[in-house]
Amino acid sequence: MTAAAGRLIAGVDIGGTAIQVVLCTTELDIVARATVATPRGGDAMIDAAVGLIGELAAAQGAVVAGVGVGAAGVVDADAGQILVASDTFVDWAGFRVTAAISARLGVPAFLENDVNAFLTGEIAAGAIRGEADAVAIMLGTGVGGALWLGGRLFDGPHGAAGEIGHMPGFGDALCSCGRHGHLETVAAGRQLELRYREAGGAELRTAEIAQRAAAGEADAAGVFRTAGRAVGQAISVVSALVDVTTVVIGGGVSQAWDLLEPAIAEYLADEPPVSGLPIRIARSTLGKDAVAVGAASRVRRELGL
Ligand SMILES: [Zn+2]
Structure with missing residues (x-):
């Protein structure tokens, strides 16, 4: 239904108060975004993010090629797992984020620390390109x-x-x-x-x-x-x-x-x-989208899109 229809990349920013999801083209242009209050518990957080990705992709008539996640705390970016999380998160330390997303959506997923994703986003498509x-x-x-x-x-x-x-x-x-x-x-x-x-x-x-x-x-x-x-x-x-x-x-x-x-x-x-x-x-310059766009840029790199 839009020029962006086809393969899109999803970027997710999981914060203590809100989860921000963007869908980007392979050029990292944002075609849709949505935010939801962060629910309690790792599975609930992933369900909320995956739900938003599904809604946004359906509205665009597009297929999501992969999902990048930026999350607060210490993460194992290779294993796609949260290692240490602050007290604001329930059932999050130890959570296998990328495995949970891939199991629900059937596409590759990648995890980054949120500040690393912020920097990656600003270099890929923001203030310090x-x-x-x-x-x-x-x-x-x-x-x-x-x-x-x-x-x-x-x-x-x-x-x-x-x-x-x-x-x-x-x-x-x-x-x-x-x-x-x-x-x-x-x-x-x-x-x-x-x-x-x-x-x-x-x-x-x-x-x-x-x-x-x-x-x-x-x-x-x-x-x-x-x-x-x-x-x-x-x-x-x-x-x-x-x-x-x-x-x-x-x-x-x-x-x-x-x-x-x-x-x-x-x-x-x-x-x-x-x-x-x-x-x-x-x-x-990416503001609230920076972490999600940075996470999406990792997907682009990993999948060679
Ligand atoms: Zn200190």
């Missing part, structure tokens, strides 16, 4: 990171490469991981809200604090400046180690781009990369 050496930073409830080096994802021997959210050296506040002073404690949404209250501010969400900062309130502007400078510091450390040329930033906190970006740039002006070359700082 075609870059060979980049780092992704997701400023959400927590802070996630991922590395792309020499034209491919680098996730390290334990899948933990690029986890800059838990890099130390940013004060002494308690981190979600139980340790102190990690980047996440100044740059994640929930933590930024805590820092604002500690500065004497009201109990507000990140977006509301951003509005106050934009209106000129000093304490509100201060927490974003601290967050932005901390992200700049993390970028400086990463570039000193692996010489990345490009950074892509996403996640809910990055909605306050006009507050964050100047502080990141300010830090990098104070501490320029040893290469002497500027680092490109880009805001995600």
Whole structure:
């Protein structure tokens, strides 16, 4: 029924609150998308994702060639299995995601960590298309990171490469991981809200604090400046180690781009990369679709589409 009819790729972003599904062409152009609240339990989550894929494909009159999934937590991308999941997920650690999807849909499925998928998506079809050496930073409830080096994802021997959210050296506040002073404690949404209250501010969400900062309130502007400078510091450390040329930033906190970006740039002006070359700082252009599109791009690569 549409020009896209034929073989499409499904991309799925499984998050703690919502599951986002996109159907893409093999050029990674999105032809349909849908979102559903994340149900409890691994089987229920897969049923919800597969249900949406089936509905979207039927509406397009198309066949799905394969499914890519980006999921939070530590994943075994080769085995298609969740290894470690946060407390928000029920019956998810140990879940064999790709086997469950293939059993239901009869097509190949692939699993990635969500931040790795975000970075892959922005390189394949987003803000930093075609870059060979980049780092992704997701400023959400927590802070996630991922590395792309020499034209491919680098996730390290334990899948933990690029986890800059838990890099130390940013004060002494308690981190979600139980340790102190990690980047996440100044740059994640929930933590930024805590820092604002500690500065004497009201109990507000990140977006509301951003509005106050934009209106000129000093304490509100201060927490974003601290967050932005901390992200700049993390970028400086990463570039000193692996010489990345490009950074892509996403996640809910990055909605306050006009507050964050100047502080990141300010830090990098104070501490320029040893290469002497500027680092490109880009805001995600795929937004809420980035993880799903990145997961779909893995399917394209694996299946040679
Ligand atoms: Zn931590």
